C-alpha cells in the first residue's frame with residue numbers, strides 16, 4: 126500500500142465494515158432499550174459504560190493498539206451517547222447559557238446527538254428535572270481551587286433528584302474583550318468563581334481596581350462583553366468564540382491544573398460497579414455538642430469506609446446555628462457495611478446518590 130489512492134481505498138473498505146458493525150451494535154442496543162422500557166429500568170448505565178471502556182482499554186494494551194485510553198474513551202462515549210438516544214431520546218438540562226463549562230461537561234458525556242436545554246440558574250436545572258422537562262441535569266459541585274458550589278449543595282439537600290455520575294474537567298479561562306487596550310476596560314464580567322480563580326492575573330495586570338461584576342455564568346459574561354466595548358469577560362474559550370469576543374489573554378487561571386467537578390442528576394439508582402462513590406447529607410443532631418461528628422465519622426472508620434470529602438454548610442431548617450455535613454465516601458449504598466451505618470442513622474442521613482468514581 127504505497128500510494129495515497131491505495132491507502133484511501135483501504136480506509137473506505139474499513140469504513141464500510143465499521144459502519145455495518147456500528148449499525149449491528151445499534152440494533153442490539155435497540156433491543157436492550159425495548160427490554161429496559163418494558164421493565165422501567167434506567168437507560169443510562171454509567172457503571173456498564175465504565176466496564177466496557179475498561180475491557181477495551183485492556184484489550185487495546187494487550188494488542189499494542191495505536192489508540193490511547195483517551196482516544197478509546199472519546200470514540201466510545203460518543204457511540205454510547207448515540208446508542209442511548211436510540212433507546213430513548215434524552216434531554217439534558219444544564220447550567221447555561223450555551224458555552225458554559227457545564228455545557229462543555231454535558232456534551233462530553235451526552236455527545237452531539239442529545240437535546241440540550243440551558244438554564245440560567247442552578248435552581249432552574251433542578252426545577253426542570255423535578256417537573257420532568259429533562260431526564261438528566263448537569264451542574265458544577267466544586268472547584269479544586271475555590272471549593273464547593275453552595276447553591277448545588279443546598280439544592281441537593283431538598284431535591285428528590287439523585288447524583289448518577291460525576292466528572293472532572295480542567296478549567297481554562299480567557300480574558301476576552303472588544304477593547305483594543307487594557308486601559309479602555311471599565312468593567313469585568315464573570316461568574317463569582319471566575320474572579321476567584323484569576324486573582325493573580327488581575328493583580329499582575331493592574332485590574333484589581335476595575336469594577337468586577339459577578340453574573341450567573343461565564344457565558345453570560347461573554348454575552349455582556351460582546352455588547353459592551355468597555356467591558357471584558359473572564360470566560361471559557363468556547364464562550365468567547367461563540368459570542369464573538371476577541372481573546373486578549375488565554376489560560377489566565379492562577380492554578381493551571383484547575384479542575385471542576387460536575388455532577389449528573391437524574392431520578393434513578395445505579396447498580397454497583399465495584400468502583401463507586403456515595404454522597405450523603407448528614408443532619409446530625411446537636412452538632413455543637415462535643416464528639417457528635419467524631420462519633421459519626423468513627424462509624425465509617427470502624428466499617429473501613431474511606432471518606433473522599435466532607436463539607437459543612439449552615440443548616441437551613443434548624444433553629445439557631447446548626448450545621449449539615451455533605452459527605453462523600455468510597456462504596457455503594459447497597460454495600461453491606463454502608464447499609465449498616467445508614468440504618469444506624471436513618472433519621473439523620475439523606476442519601477444523595479451512588480455513582481462510578483470519575484477520573485481526575
Ligand SMILES: C=C(O[C@@H]1C=C(C(=O)O)C=C[C@H]1O)C(=O)O
Pocket residue numbers: 154157168169170171173174177204205206208209212
Ligand atoms: C445498551 C445499553 O444502554 C446504554 C448504552 C450502552 C452502550 O452503548 O453499550 C451502555 C450502557 C447504557 O448507558 C446497556 O445498558 O447495555
